[in-house]
Amino acid sequence: MTLLTAGASGAKPIRSRYIRARTLSVVTENTQQPKHSVPELPTQYTPADVEGPLYERWVERGYFEADEKSEKPPYTIVIPPPNVTGSLHLGHAFEHTLIDALTRRKRMQGYETLWQPGMDHAGIATQNVVERELAKEGASRHDLGREAFVERVWQWKDESGGQISGQMRRLGDGVAWSRERFTMDEGLSKAVQTIFKRLYDDELIYRAERIINWCPRCLTAISDIEVEYQDDDGELVSIRYGEGDASIVVATTRAETMLGDTAVAVHPDDERYAHLVGTEIELPLTGRSIPVVADEHVDPEFGTGAVKVTPAHDPNDFEIGRRHGLANLAVLDERGVITAHGPFQGLDRFEARSAIVGALRADGRIVAEKRPYTHSVGHCSRCKTTIEPRLSMQWWVKVGPLAKAAGDAVRDGKVAIHPKEMESRYFGWVDNLHDWCISRQLWWGHRIPVWYGPNGEVVCVGPDDEAPTGEGWHQDTDVLDTWFSSGLWPFSTLGWPEQTPSVEKFYPNSVLVTGYDILFFWVARMMMFGLYAMDGTPPFHTIALHGMVRDQFGKKMSKSFGNAVNPLDWMDAYGSDAVRFTLARGANPGVDVPIGEDWVQGSRNFANKIWNATRFALMNGATVEGELPPADALSATDRWILSRLNSVVAEVDAYYDDYQFAKLSDTLFHFAWDEVFDWYVELSKTTFMAGGPAADASRRVLGEVLDVTLRLLHPVVPFVTETLWTTLTGGESVVIAEWPTAVVVPGADAPGGFRDAAAEREIETVQQVVTEVRRFRSDQGLQPGQKVPARLDLTGTALAPHEAAMRSLLRLTPTGEDFTATASLPVAGATVALDLSGAIDVEAERKRLTKDLAAAEKELAQTTAKLGNEAFLAKAPEQVKEKIRTRKAAAEADIERITAQVAALPTA
RNA sequence: GGGCGCAUAGCUCAGCGGUAGAGCGCUGCUCUUACAAAGCAGAUGUCGGCGGUUCAAAUCCGUCUGUGCCCACCA
Numbered sequence: 001m002t003l004l005t006a007g008a009s010g011a012k013p014i015r016s017r018y019i020r021a022r023t024l025s026v027v028t029e030n031t032q033q034p035k036h037s038v039p040e041l042p043t044q045y046t047p048a049d050v051e052g053p054l055y056e057r058w059v060e061r062g063y064f065e066a067d068e069k070s071e072k073p074p075y076t077i078v079i080p081p082p083n084v085t086g087s088l089h090l091g092h093a094f095e096h097t098l099i100d101a102l103t104r105r106k107r108m109q110g111y112e113t114l115w116q117p118g119m120d121h122a123g124i125a126t127q128n129v130v131e132r133e134l135a136k137e138g139a140s141r142h143d144l145g146r147e148a149f150v151e152r153v154w155q156w157k158d159e160s161g162g163q164i165s166g167q168m169r170r171l172g173d174g175v176a177w178s179r180e181r182f183t184m185d186e187g188l189s190k191a192v193q194t195i196f197k198r199l200y201d202d203e204l205i206y207r208a209e210r211i212i213n214w215c216p217r218c219l220t221a222i223s224d225i226e227v228e229y230q231d232d233d234g235e236l237v238s239i240r241y242g243e244g245d246a247s248i249v250v251a252t253t254r255a256e257t258m259l260g261d262t263a264v265a266v267h268p269d270d271e272r273y274a275h276l277v278g279t280e281i282e283l284p285l286t287g288r289s290i291p292v293v294a295d296e297h298v299d300p301e302f303g304t305g306a307v308k309v310t311p312a313h314d315p316n317d318f319e320i321g322r323r324h325g326l327a328n329l330a331v332l333d334e335r336g337v338i339t340a341h342g343p344f345q346g347l348d349r350f351e352a353r354s355a356i357v358g359a360l361r362a363d364g365r366i367v368a369e370k371r372p373y374t375h376s377v378g379h380c381s382r383c384k385t386t387i388e389p390r391l392s393m394q395w396w397v398k399v400g401p402l403a404k405a406a407g408d409a410v411r412d413g414k415v416a417i418h419p420k421e422m423e424s425r426y427f428g429w430v431d432n433l434h435d436w437c438i439s440r441q442l443w444w445g446h447r448i449p450v451w452y453g454p455n456g457e458v459v460c461v462g463p464d465d466e467a468p469t470g471e472g473w474h475q476d477t478d479v480l481d482t483w484f485s486s487g488l489w490p491f492s493t494l495g496w497p498e499q500t501p502s503v504e505k506f507y508p509n510s511v512l513v514t515g516y517d518i519l520f521f522w523v524a525r526m527m528m529f530g531l532y533a534m535d536g537t538p539p540f541h542t543i544a545l546h547g548m549v550r551d552q553f554g555k556k557m558s559k560s561f562g563n564a565v566n567p568l569d570w571m572d573a574y575g576s577d578a579v580r581f582t583l584a585r586g587a588n589p590g591v592d593v594p595i596g597e598d599w600v601q602g603s604r605n606f607a608n609k610i611w612n613a614t615r616f617a618l619m620n621g622a623t624v625e626g627e628l629p630p631a632d633a634l635s636a637t638d639r640w641i642l643s644r645l646n647s648v649v650a651e652v653d654a655y656y657d658d659y660q661f662a663k664l665s666d667t668l669f670h671f672a673w674d675e676v677f678d679w680y681v682e683l684s685k686t687t688f689m690a691g692g693p694a695a696d697a698s699r700r701v702l703g704e705v706l707d708v709t710l711r712l713l714h715p716v717v718p719f720v721t722e723t724l725w726t727t728l729t730g731g732e733s734v735v736i737a738e739w740p741t742a743v744v745v746p747g748a749d750a751p752g753g754f755r756d757a758a759a760e761r762e763i764e765t766v767q768q769v770v771t772e773v774r775r776f777r778s779d780q781g782l783q784p785g786q787k788v789p790a791r792l793d794l795t796g797t798a799l800a801p802h803e804a805a806m807r808s809l810l811r812l813t814p815t816g817e818d819f820t821a822t823a824s825l826p827v828a829g830a831t832v833a834l835d836l837s838g839a840i841d842v843e844a845e846r847k848r849l850t851k852d853l854a855a856a857e858k859e860l861a862q863t864t865a866k867l868g869n870e871a872f873l874a875k876a877p878e879q880v881k882e883k884i885r886t887r888k889a890a891a892e893a894d895i896e897r898i899t900a901q902v903a904a905l906p907t908a
Numbered sequence: 909g910g911g912c913g914c915a916u917a918g919c920u921c922a923g924c925g926g927u928a929g930a931g932c933g934c935u936g937c938u939c940u941u942a943c944a945a946a947g948c949a950g951a952u953g954u955c956g957g958c959g960g961u962u963c964a965a966a967u968c969c970g971u972c973u974g975u976g977c978c979c980a981c982c983a
Contacts, residue, residue, distance in 0.1 A: 043943065229980090236983085252983060265983095299982070307983050316981045375982075424912065425978065432979085516978095552920065552932090554976095574945095585931080586921080591913095592976095594920050598932055605945045616942030662922075666930070681942080771949090778949040784938045811940080859927075866926095871963035880926050880964090887927060 041618070041727070045611035047575025047604075051719045055169050063107075063735045064174040066114035068505040075111035076506040077103055078490055079175065080514045080522065081183065083122035084160040085129050088167045090549045090557065090583075091515070093567040094593060096173050097580040097716070098546060098661055099513045104174055104715035105656055106510075108739035114506050116493050117168070117175035119161055121184045123445035123482035124218060124226075124382050130156050130444075146443050153444045157182070167568060172576050172718045174735070179502075181493045183485040184446065190463045191492035192446045192485050195533055197462035200450075204398045204532075205438075207450075207458075211315040212437050214390035215380040216336035216349075220441040221394050223481060224434060225520050226381045233372035237357055238304060240365050241290075242281030248273060248292065249367055251303030253375060254313075255360070256352040258283065259344065260331035261290055263309040265320050268294040270305050284365050285356065293324045312391045328391055336388050349388065395439035395448060395478070399528065403430045406527035409538045415527070418544045418659050419590040422516055429520050430527075438481045445479030452476070463497070487525035490539035509540040516545040516590060544659045545590050549583070552596025570600050577717035578604035584716045585669070587661035606669060607720045610713070613677040614706060614724040620688045622703040624729045629697040631748035631756075635687065636801060638701040639745075639759035641680045644671065645705055646742045646753040652712055665716055672709055679767060680705070686805045703728065708740045765828045766802050772827040773810050776834075779848050780823075780841055787813045791821070793831040824904045826897045842905055849898050849905075856894035863888035 058064065066076075077099050082092055099115060107113040130153045131141055141149040161182070168175065181188060199205040212221040234253040241248050241264055248264055261283055266273040273292065280289040290309075297320055298307050311321030312330040321328060333339050336349040343359075344352050360366050378387035407430040409415045410423060417423045439448060449461045454472025461467050467475070485492070490509045494502040508530070514523060523543060530539030550556055551563040558564055570579050581603040586593040631639065648671045655664035680702070687698045707729055714721040714734045725734040742753020782788065790812040794800050806812075812834070821833035822840045866872055866884050873881065 041942095044945070045943095250983080254983085297981080297983095302982060309983095314981085314983080316983075319981080376980090421912070428911070428979065520978095550920095554920070588922075591921090596920080596932080599920085601945075602932065605943095608945050609943065612943035612946085614942085619942070666922080670930085677943090678947090774948060775950090778937070781937080783940095784948055785940050862927080866964085869963060873963080875963050876926075883926075 041611070041615045043612065043615070045575075045608045045720060047577060047607065047719060048572070050723050051170075051172070051576055054719055054722050055172055058174065058733070058735055059169075059177060061733070063733065064115065064176050065178055066112055066176045066506070068501040070112040070505075072110055072112040074114065074505050074510070075103065075106040076114045076116065076509040077511055077513060078116040078493060078509055079118060080518070081118045081120035081181075081486060081489060082164055083125050084119050084157045084164070084182075085122055085125050086160055087163045088567065090565050090567050090595065092167075093171055093579060094549050094583045094587070094595075095513060095515065095546060096168065096171055097583045098544075098587060098659075100171070100173050100580075100718070101584060101661065101715040102511065102513065102656070102659075104718065104735070105739055107174070107735070108711065108714070108737060110738075112505070114179070115173070115175045116179060116181070116506075117165075117173070117177060118181035118489075118493055119157075119164060119183070120486050121157070121182065121445065121482060123440060123442055123479060124220065124222070125482075126153060126156065127442050127444040128218065128382055141443065149443055170568065170571055170576060172580070174718075179493070183482070183489070183492075187495065188485060188488070188492045189446055191488050191496055192480065193449045193461075193463045194497040195488060195529060196449055196480070196484075197460055197465075198533075199397065200460040204402065205395060205460075206398060207393060207395050209391060209393045210396075210437075211313075211318040211389045211391050212394055213378060214334070214388045214392070215383065215385055216334065216388050217383050217385040218380060218442075219334055221390075221392065221437055221439060222380060222382075222387075223437045223483075227378040227387050228381045228384075229376045229378050231374050232377040232386075234375055234377070235357075236303070236370040236373040236375075237360075237366055238368040239284070239308075239360055240367050241283060241308070246276065246279060246281050248276060248281060248306045249304045250306045250308040251368075252308055253373060254310075254353070255356045256338065256344075256349050257310040257313045257331065258308055258356065259286060259338065259340075260310045260312050260329040261308045262311060262321065262326040262329055263290050263324065264292045265295045265298050265307045265309050265324075266292065266305060267298040267300040268296065270294075270298075270300045273306060284363060285359060291324075291326075293320070293326075295320050295323060313389055315389050318389075318391065330391060332388065332390070334390075394437050395450075395476075395480075397436040397438055399433045399436050402528035402532055403433045403524075405531045405536070406430045406524055409527060409531060415538045415540065416542050418542065422519065422543075422545050422590060425516075426519060426524065430524055436481075438484050439476075439478040440481055441477075442479050445482060446485055448476040448478050448480060450476045483521055483525050486522055487529040488533070490526055490530055491534060496533070507534065507539075508537055511542045511544055512540040513544045513546065515548060517548065519545065546587060547590055547592035550592050550594045552594055552598070554592070554594050565595075565597075570597065574600045574604035575607060575719065577607045577719050581606060581665060581669075581717050584661045585665040587665075589659055606673065607717060609673055609677055610710075610717070610720055611724065613672075613681060614710070614728060616681060617702050617706050618728065620684075620702070621699045622706060622728065623699055624703040624707050626700065628704055628743070628745055629700060630746040631754070633693070633697050634701065634745070635694060635698065636759045636762045636798075637680065637683045637687070637805075638698055639754075639756040640763040641676065641705055642701060642743055642745060642754050643756040643760055644675055645708055646755060649708065649712065649740050649742055650752070661716075668709075668713055668716070672713065676705055676709060679763070682809055683763075683766070683802070683805045686808045690804070704743060708743060710734060711737055711740050762798055765797070766799060766806060768828050769799070769830050769832070770806055770809050773825060773832050775848075776823070776825055776845075777810070779844055780836065781844075782836075785811065787811050788834050788836065789813050789815045789819060790832055790834040791815050791819060793833065797829040799828075799830055822906065824901065826900055840906065846902065846905060849902050853895065853898045853902075856891050856898060860888060860891040860895060863891060 080095060082088060103113050103115040134140060144152060196205060213224065213227050214221055236251055236253050237255055238249050238251045241250060250264060264281065266277065276292045277294045280291050283290050297316060298305065309317045309320050309326065311318045311326050312328040313332060331339055332349060338344045338347050338352045344355055347355055357366065379385065380387060407427055410417060410426060417426060451459045451461060451468050451473055453468065459468055491503060491507050494500060494506050496503050512523065526539045555563060567579060578600050582595055582600045583593065586595060648667060651667050652664045655667065684698050684702065688695050710721045710725040711734060722734050725731065731737055745754040748754050788811060792803055792807060794803060815835065819835055822836045823834045825832045863884050867888060
């Protein structure tokens with residue numbers, strides 16, 4: 001016999017030696033029941049065989065397309081457009097699973113559902129990737145020239161985009177492919193131009209020279225949030241400026257910028273330096289004289305209380321310079337290289353720093369050094385290069401009024417943020433926003449629609465305007481920040497600025513599902529642009545923020561750390577459903593999601609369980625044909641599972657509405673596996689074997705329960721449920737099946753669907769008895785399959801109808817005339833008397849009973865104390881008191897039972 | 909420097925005022941005719957420390973310690 005192994009490396013080999021092809025047999029063969037025709041389902045679920053074809057069938061049938069002319073209520077979620085920089089990682093798989101589950105459910109609920117697909121050109125990120133490709137060929141973008149380079153990026157986009165949509169198909173994303181958009185599509189570019197022009201005309205876009213964050217490697221400006229601050233080791237040097245009484249010591253970490261100093265600043269109230277304010281002192285190495293100014297910004301407690309002021313290379317200094325009318329003297333070029341000043345010219349900023357410190361030291365100007373000195377330094381979020389504050393002319397969005405509206409929309413409750421704790425972060429951002437630098441000195445992106453004329457004219461060109469032509473006119477060479485276009489995504493994808501039927505139908509979006517990491521980058525921008533462009537209608541009503549995917553130890557996934565996972569590998573090994581279910585099961589709102597391969601295996605096992613349970617049901621003639629039998633024709637077991645089913649339907653709905661993916665997945669997992677596939681199926685086996693009307697009723701109930709359960713599971717595990725549901729019901733597709741509502745049992749109508757508390761209690765008791773006897777068997781070392789003669793005394797209980805099922809589950813055989821019990825187990829009012837043929841292990845049993853007795857006595861003591869506490873009796877709610885009384889009674893019963901068992905133990 | 913979280917079983921996390929839970933892992937038994945990717949049984953926790961509120965605290969409040977994230981113009 002061959003040892004079977006799962007397909008992919010890393011998958012655990014199957015442990016069994018007993019895998020063999022099994023013919024499907026039908027357990028009713030000894031009865032008059034006709035054999036049921038059973039479709040050929042293999043004994044193991046192999047996702048690879050079904051997933052691919054299913055997805056393509058769904059797409060071909062147009063299930064995922066959205067009709068803007070539909071009468072159904074709309075439900076819209078836009079994909080957070082992945083960057084076309086490569087392929088999707090597990091974080092995307094996670095996000096897509098959540099969105100797909102939400103949209104699949106709404107589609108089943110009868111909404112006109114649009115899951116809008118598309119991708120982001122991701123300006124700087126993509127340009128960097130392609131530049132790196134070029135570098136491998138020994139070329140730079142400048143060798144190609146702008147036009148050819150952009151052409152090259154488009155090629156890259158096509159490849160990368162193909163990969164991404166391939167991954168999305170594999171994952172099962174039910175997106176409206178015919179509506180796929182790209183931020184640099186013609187239509188979306190028109191949207192960009194339209195909004196730019198409108199903002200420009202409203203004076204919310206302007207051009208100004210300011211200190212910006214400059215990346216000397218990417219050679220472009222970036223916005224404040226594209227800067228990542230980290231603590232770097234630097235060196236704080238104190239330098240004496242001036243001579244003798246007219247000298248002042250400044251502390252700096254950026255000695256090289258002193259070449260561009262145009263003042264020294266001190267606090268206005270600082271008496272130490274009061275005599276120097278208004279005078280000029282000599283700036284070392286340069287021979288220049290610079291003024292000493294008084295400015296509130298200076299912290300007299302820090303360092304020497306005196307600051308060198310370099311307006312061209314520091315944002316604070318720039319402000320000081322502006323207040324005091326200082327000159328902006330730039331000494332670094334766009335690559336961070338010293339531009340002038342004799343001996344230092346041509347050195348890059350870091351070389352220049354040590355060279356200048358060396359020169360100053362030689363001059364005796366360095367009075368103190370602190371090394372290392374840890375301070376926060378900004379880095380380019382794309383290439384990690386240290387940011388250089390640089391004075392330059394850029395385009396800006398004046399965010400004040402836009403951000404105000406974006407904040408108010410949440411404050412006024414027009415937009416809700418889940419989880420709510422994230423609101424404070426959002427407010428902290430939108431309420432303290434600086435103007436947004438939107439121009440980038442890149443080639444890949446939307447070119448700024450502004451033309452400059454020969455005589456200094458500046459013309460912003462709208463989408464319907466003719467661009468100025470003629471001698472001396474040229475377009476701005478910069479492109480827009482990539483977030484400018486993605487900020488329009490909720491409506492630009494629908495055809496805006498045209499007032500299309502799609503805009504009418506699908507704007508605003510229903511929910512935005514995205515990671516908390518881009519709350520500022522993307523979400524806030526969409527809010528600002530959406531409210532502005534759509535006359536105050538926010539882009540969505542709800543923002544559901546999810547966490548970041550982490551590895552099984554909670555560590556951030558990253559390529560450099562080596563724990564990043566390609567979702568395709570796991571999907572190949574375990575199936576898409578398994579990956580999806582694992583991700584959904586970890587999705588607590590706003591919280592990071594750890595995921596490990598072992599857990600995916602667990603989910604794969606669950607898929608297999610669903611598969612086999614359905615297979616079993618089909619073999620036993622489970623059916624969805626015809627009405628459910630009336631309540632009085634149903635066994636307690638049937639009523640119990642239907643009652644539980646209805647609870648689960650309600651719970652799952654509530655969890656969906658609250659974006660509690662982990663809860664809903666877990667609820668379904670336990671209901672399906674423990675209750676339906678385990679207890680219900682096991683308890684029903686004897687019924688099926690016996691045949692007759694009871695079996696017919698159970699077949700119908702099992703069919704119903706499975707039908708509903710598969711539909712409930714479908715949004716999270718679409719593939720396996722599709723195969724099984726269509727087989728079970730003969731329906732066209734579960735994708736377009738109705739989302740379950742509470743099951744109604746004829747003759748037992750109740751608001752909210754059928755419930756039966758008595759049946760639930762009854763089955764709980766059955767479970768209790770079975771578990772207790774199994775424990776006894778296990779403790780006695782009886783093998784699971786070993787049959788034991790036993791008498792089941794169920795008088796005084798309502799369990800008589802379950803006797804056959806219980807005997808079967810417990811492997812109890814009928815007793816003869818000469819039956820003598822060697823063990824007697826009273827539990828839940830029933831008594832199981834077993835004949836272990838004298839083999840009972842008295843000591844093991846006594847040990848177990850002693851332990852149980854101790855536990856019961858402790859419980860009795862606790863509950864008795866509680867019920868004897870007057871304060872408790874006076875203040876606790878009746879419900880709680882009742883619970884304690886029940887516990888006390890149970891403890892007393894346990895003690896009585898255990899004492900009886902001990903007494904019944906044979907003496908050695 | 910501000911703000912927000914988190915500390916619960918070996919690991920990853922639920923629970924957030926009334927008997928400590930899940931998944932995975934661990935131990936033992938088993939081909940039990942849907943499923944060994946399974947079944948059954950079992951072990952494991954002073955719910956970070958210290959105070960307080962309460963009849964009752966993992967759960968609320970204070971505080972300490974550890975840890976994570978976000979924001980900020982510390983030269």
